[in-house]
Amino acid sequence: MSHTPILAPHSVTRxxxxxxxILLRADxxxxxxxxNSGVWLDHWAQTTPDAVFLAERSGAGxxxxxxxxxxxxxxxIAGWLLGQGMGPDTxxxxxxxxxxxxxxxxxxxxxxxxxxVPVAEQYTLIPAAHGRLDYVVNLxxxxxxxxxxxxxxxxxxxRANCPAIASDPGDTGATPLADLLAHSDAGVDxxxxxxxxxxxxxxxxxxxSTSDPKGVxxxxxxxxxxxxxxxxxxxxxxxxxxxxxxxxxxxHVFGGSHNFNMVLSGGGSLYIDDxxxxxxxxxxxxxxxxxxxxxxxxxxxxxxxxxLTALQNDAALRETYFRDLDMIFYAGxxxxxxxxxxxxxxxxQTGGRVPLITSSWGxxxxxxxxxxQQVPAxxxxxxGVPLPGITVKLVPDADMRCxxxxxGPSIMRAYLDNPAKTAEAFDDxxxxxxxxxxxxxxxxxxxxxxxxxxxxxxxxxxMTGTWVQAANLRLEMLAxxxxxxxxxxxxxxxxxxxxxxIVPNRAAIAKAGMTLEADKxxxxxxxxxxxxxxxxxxxxxxxxxSATRVTRALILSDPPDMGEGEAxxxxxxxxxxxxxxxxGLVDRLYDDADPAxxxxx
Numbered sequence: 341m342s343h344t345p346i347l348a349p350h351s352v353t354r355x356x357x358x359x360x361x362i363l364l365r366a367d368x369x370x371x372x373x374x375x376n377s378g379v380w381l382d383h384w385a386q387t388t389p390d391a392v393f394l395a396e397r398s399g400a401g402x403x404x405x406x407x408x409x410x411x412x413x414x415x416x417i418a419g420w421l422l423g424q425g426m427g428p429d430t431x432x433x434x435x436x437x438x439x440x441x442x443x444x445x446x447x448x449x450x451x452x453x454x455x456x457v458p459v460a461e462q463y464t465l466i467p468a469a470h471g472r473l474d475y476v477v478n479l480x481x482x483x484x485x486x487x488x489x490x491x492x493x494x495x496x497x498x499r500a501n502c503p504a505i506a507s508d509p510g511d512t513g514a515t516p517l518a519d520l521l522a523h524s525d526a527g528v529d530x531x532x533x534x535x536x537x538x539x540x541x542x543x544x545x546x547x548x549s550t551s552d553p554k555g556v557x558x559x560x561x562x563x564x565x566x567x568x569x570x571x572x573x574x575x576x577x578x579x580x581x582x583x584x585x586x587x588x589x590x591x592h593v594f595g596g597s598h599n600f601n602m603v604l605s606g607g608g609s610l611y612i613d614d615x616x617x618x619x620x621x622x623x624x625x626x627x628x629x630x631x632x633x634x635x636x637x638x639x640x641x642x643x644x645x646x647x648l649t650a651l652q653n654d655a656a657l658r659e660t661y662f663r664d665l666d667m668i669f670y671a672g673x674x675x676x677x678x679x680x681x682x683x684x685x686x687x688x689q690t691g692g693r694v695p696l697i698t699s700s701w702g703x704x705x706x707x708x709x710x711x712x713q714q715v716p717a718x719x720x721x722x723x724g725v726p727l728p729g730i731t732v733k734l735v736p737d738a739d740m741r742c743x744x745x746x747x748g749p750s751i752m753r754a755y756l757d758n759p760a761k762t763a764e765a766f767d768d769x770x771x772x773x774x775x776x777x778x779x780x781x782x783x784x785x786x787x788x789x790x791x792x793x794x795x796x797x798x799x800x801x802x803m804t805g806t807w808v809q810a811a812n813l814r815l816e817m818l819a820x821x822x823x824x825x826x827x828x829x830x831x832x833x834x835x836x837x838x839x840x841x842i843v844p845n846r847a848a849i850a851k852a853g854m855t856l857e858a859d860k861x862x863x864x865x866x867x868x869x870x871x872x873x874x875x876x877x878x879x880x881x882x883x884x885x886s887a888t889r890v891t892r893a894l895i896l897s898d899p900p901d902m903g904e905g906e907a908x909x910x911x912x913x914x915x916x917x918x919x920x921x922x923x924g925l926v927d928r929l930y931d932d933a934d935p936a937x938x939x940x941x
Contacts, residue, residue, distance in 0.1 A: 345576030345666040345696065348714050350787040352725045362734040362742070364786060370729035370749070373568045376535045376560040377601065378451040384607040385411035391581070393604070394440050396612040397628065405440055407607070410447065413521050417448025420523035421484075422531055430483035431455040431543060432505075433476070435464050435496040438590050438612050439488050441507045441517055443600070446542075446590075448520075450560075452531035456542045457482060457555075458591040464496030468903025472553075473499055479555055479756065480543055490514050537561035543756055544593055544704050547908045555756030556593075562707040563597055565750040567605040569727035570598075573712045574696075576666050582608035583635045583664070585628050587616050593708040594671050599638055608635075617643035619847055626650050626657065633663040637695075641675045644668070648682045662690040668697045674721040674792065675699070676819055699723055701792060705752040705765070705772055713789055722781055724789040732790075733771045734778065741793055741809075742778050745771035777809075798915065800833040806887045808832055810915075813888060820875050823848035824868060827900075829915055831926055839892040839929045841922070842872075843899060843913075856895065861925050862936035863895040869938045877940045893938040894929040896922075 348368075355363040374380060384391065389408035396403050405413070421432075432449050434442060434456055442458075449456050457480050463473035464487070477500055485500035487493030491510035504514035539560050545553040571577045582603055588595030603610040611632050615625030617640065629647075639647065651658050668683060680697055687694045696716060701723035702708030711732070713724035726732045729749055734742035751772050754762045767773055775797050781788040794811030801807055810830040817828045817840055827843040844856060849868060856863040872893050883889035900907035906918040919926060928934045932941070 344693070346579050347696065348573055348575050350714055350725045350789065352786050354786040360736065362736065364726050364732040364734065366726050366728045366730065368572060368728045370565070371568050371572055373537075373561070373749075374564040374605070375537060376450070376532075376539065377541065377563055377604065378447075378532055378535065379564075380601075380605045380607075381407070381411050381414065381447060381451070384604075388581075388607055391607065392609040394443055394610055394612070396438075396440050397614055402611065402631075403440060405444075410444060413444050414447035414451055415525040415528050416523045417445055417520045418452040418454075418528045418531070419525040420520040421449060421454050422452055422527045423523065424484070426454050426483055428453050428455065428540060431457050431480050433480065433482035433485040433500055433502075434458040434487075434591075435461070435473075435485060435493050435500075436488040437461045438587070438595070438614075439507075440612070441488055442486070442590065445486055445505070445517070445520075450541050451535070452528060453535045453539045455540045457545075458542065458589075458596060459545060460589065460591050462902060464493050464499075466902060467495070468901065470495065470499065471903065472905075475552065476545060477501060486517075487514075535560065537564070542596075544596070545591070546704050547912050553908075554758055554761055556704045556752050557754050557756055558593075558597065558704075558707065558752070562750050562752065563601055564605075565729060565748075566597070566707040566709050566727075567601050569729060569750065570602060570709055570712070571606070572728050573714045574667070577602065577606050577636075580635065582606050583611070583632065584608070584638060585611045585613050585632050585634050586638050587613035587625060588638055588640075593702075593704045594638075598708055602636075617646050622646055622650075626654075630657050630660055633660050633665075635664050636667045636669060637661070637665060638669050638671070641670055641679065644670055644675060644683065645679045648679055648686070651686050652682070658686060658690045662687050662695075665695045667695050670697075670699050670720075674815055676822075677720055680720050701776070701790075703774060703776075706746060706774075707750040707752075710746050710748070710750070711790060717789075718781075721791050722789050723778070723792050725787065731771075733767075733769070740779060740783065742780075742790075743796055744774045744776045744778050744790075746774060747771045798830075802832055802838070802886060803834055803836050804886060806885070808838060808887050813838070813890070816879075816888075817890065820879055821872065824852075824871065827913060829913060829918055831919065831929060833919075835930060836886075837891045837930070838886070838889060839894070839926075840890055841918075841925065841929065842893055842895045844895050856897070858897040859936050861897055861922065862928060862934075863897045864936050865895070868895070872938050873940055876938075880940055891940055892929055894925060894934075894936055895938075896925070 351367040353365050384407040390406050392404050393407045393410050394405040446456050463469050482502050486505045488507040490506035490512040494512050497504040506514035507517045540557050541560050542558045543555045590596030613628045615621045684694050698713040700709045701711040710730050711724045713722050731747050733745040736742045777793040777796050778790040779793045794809045798810040813830050814828045825842045826845040829841040832838040854867045856865050880889045900913050
């Protein structure tokens, strides 16, 4: 069936203040906000009781839960939690990844005001990351812990220091989830009535890319306000119920709050993708996408790049993927322009209609959406304008690069048990200090929105006094060195030249017939060194100064170590930690005589 999604043009007001700061606000007022997320579940269970809410793979097909079934099971779980004496001060730690059982436990807990704490699967499944799990347990002090597979997550269940629940307990002694599902819902109505906007729904851990993770107290107000904001910015979300096939993890605010609640608030269907954009798992994602035509497609840029290649080679997959698609939505680093253009071209060829390709901006502390590009943009990297109810405060430097701060009802009020970090997070006017930088797409027209311009905290000075915007340079280097670089760490603090440490994409390197030889933490490969040197030399000749000229590179033999804090569970590199632990490799990078160093001097 032909369908044209309704879009909402930007309309914002700019206020230039005497202190040099700039305030941006959406002209549209914030619409009606639900009291809590359980209101959505009740509404759709009554309005469309038999509609598919949740689905996960089961054999060749799908296990499905309707709205009516999900509500009944969530209320039974809620009744069991109340029977255990649980409430707002007794959180449930969730160790395993996305699943229907994970969702039902979350819905039941939120329905009666019991906070959930979803954490990355790797914290249990990778022994070196157990220290991360211990940190979370000490921080949140859970009253219960859940994992779908008791045997696989036995180490995590034991480390949580509290009674366990499991879909399949094995021999762990955990309470079977079936016991919760068989419980009555006595007392649930009274508890549900007490769940208000300020009730904490979940505690989400920040990425930990610059310090130890902090616990963001995510309230019902933050979640429900954000969905009203998103629906106002993207009216087609209420034109027809959204359908998504999604792998993004629920321990992260993008997958677990933005995407999950978008489906729940809109009466849509969430098909849980048990694949990922990893070599061993991406085939499963393609299989899942071939089975369901979604209306919204979420992914990170690397996922869309892999998907584009698959779509170009599979006509049947193209037909299914683009058939009902209203929006392609990327998050994280900027979507490479060639990926953007490729998706547009395939969509036009396949169905004659190009979906909205867009992004937004936000953090765990902002629920997450604060800025949104609501209409087609002129290329990647634009993150849009404030959503209704959000005030953005921009503090520009002499070059009009702006430090971004935000306020509004969807913004976090506090970190868990960390008053010092909470106080540091807000300025004297109560704006949350994000640490991100933005620029206007067009200074003369704020309606064209803002463009992301890196992290203020990642900037550093060369010994010449020149500032280097490391986040932007990293993205440029990733594009320049594709497909051989999986990630980049920019160096040069206190030195006279910029260098890069390269996390290699071993699959792409091997596919090109090249071999890496390990050398005490670094890698040598003459053929790859020639490619890197040629590309960096061309880029250096185009650089406008030392702040953007990369003169040397070194390939790491060992990936960032999560157990040592070099990488977060979300896949982000903790740059400061990695540079500190590998200071010897940084010294080698600046040694022109070292055989592992690629120089273009």
